[in-house]
Amino acid sequence: MEFCALASGSRGNAVYVGSNGAGVLVDVGLSARSVALRMEAAGIEPARVRAVVLTHEHRDHAAGVAAWCRRHRVPVWMTEGCLGGLESMLGTRALAGVEVRVFASGEPFEAAGLGFLPVRMSHDAADPVGFRVTDGRARVGLATDLGLATQWVREALRGMDLLYVESNHDEERLWNGPYPWPLKQRVRSRHGHLSNRACSDLVADLLHPGLRCVVLGHLSQTNNEPRLAYAATRAVLGRAGAERDVTLLVARQDRPGRVVRL
Numbered sequence: 001m002e003f004c005a006l007a008s009g010s011r012g013n014a015v016y017v018g019s020n021g022a023g024v025l026v027d028v029g030l031s032a033r034s035v036a037l038r039m040e041a042a043g044i045e046p047a048r049v050r051a052v053v054l055t056h057e058h059r060d061h062a063a064g065v066a067a068w069c070r071r072h073r074v075p076v077w078m079t080e081g082c083l084g085g086l087e088s089m090l091g092t093r094a095l096a097g098v099e100v101r102v103f104a105s106g107e108p109f110e111a112a113g114l115g116f117l118p119v120r121m122s123h124d125a126a127d128p129v130g131f132r133v134t135d136g137r138a139r140v141g142l143a144t145d146l147g148l149a150t151q152w153v154r155e156a157l158r159g160m161d162l163l164y165v166e167s168n169h170d171e172e173r174l175w176n177g178p179y180p181w182p183l184k185q186r187v188r189s190r191h192g193h194l195s196n197r198a199c200s201d202l203v204a205d206l207l208h209p210g211l212r213c214v215v216l217g218h219l220s221q222t223n224n225e226p227r228l229a230y231a232a233t234r235a236v237l238g239r240a241g242a243e244r245d246v247t248l249l250v251a252r253q254d255r256p257g258r259v260v261r262l
Contacts, residue, residue, distance in 0.1 A: 001138040001262045003162055006030075006038040008144075008217040009253030013061050015142065015164065016044055017114065019135035024051045024112045025068065026131065026142060029060040032067040042256040046072065050112035054078040055145065056125035057085035066095050075099035077111055079118070081127025105129050119156040121146040124191040132156055138262035140164070141206075144218040147192040149202045157206055161262045164251070165202060167216040167233065168193035169223035177223050193218065196232040204236045211242075213260050217251040226250040 006014040012029035028035055036046045051074050052065055069076050080102050103109045105120040118129040123145045130143040141160040174184055186192050203214055216229045230250050237243040251257050
């Protein structure tokens with residue numbers, strides 16, 4: 001399998017997951033052109049994308065989905081709740097000409113030869129999900145935009161070869177930062193975003209001998225820094241004696257990350 005975080009953060013998100021020369025985009029929160037340019041910069045041909053899969057309807061995850069699907073003539077998978085939220089946000093004709101395929105949380109489906117298990121996330125969207133993805137050999141777990149890592153999330157993400165997990169904010173920076181109080185409360189709520197500490201706790205719980213890579217995503221540009229997110233999870237790996245066995249990466253907003261091959 002191949003994994004690449006093309007963009008990650010509050011200004012747009014897109015991830016490529018593929019196997020055997022074909023794959024999917026998980027979220028298209030940038031323009032179709034921007035995503036294509038980032039794929040090319042990472043050495044991934046946009047023609048490999050056979051489908052788009054959405055985690056939820058927020059603009060930073062879905063703004064470019066209609067344009068991408070029309071331009072590349074691929075279907076988009078989403079929950080019924082996500083579809084309703086997207087149509088409310090963009091208009092009922094926003095997905096005109098796009099093939100929409102609906103899935104339900106907890107029910108597996110297949111896209112581009114990859115098996116997906118949607119996992120319900122705790123976030124302030126209509127029906128947000130993360131995923132465990134497999135090509136039958138390797139397994140990738142995707143969990144961003146969640147305020148709480150529930151037991152169901154933890155169980156669904158056990159045994160992964162690669163984890164893409166949210167490390168959104170440093171708690172001290174959030175509380176002392178410029179956000180208005182209601183927004184600070186929203187970020188820290190059960191339906192907001194995981195802190196660096198909560199992320200590292202989740203990684204500690206999910207560590208196992210087969211885990212090969214952890215990618216930290218959805219960092220806040222206001223309330224976090226890559227070095228802070230990296231240090232929190234690196235400390236967990238160090239205490240477990242896994243810092244040499246697990247590659248730790250931080251996904252960025254402004255450029256694609258490394259292509260990880262499993």
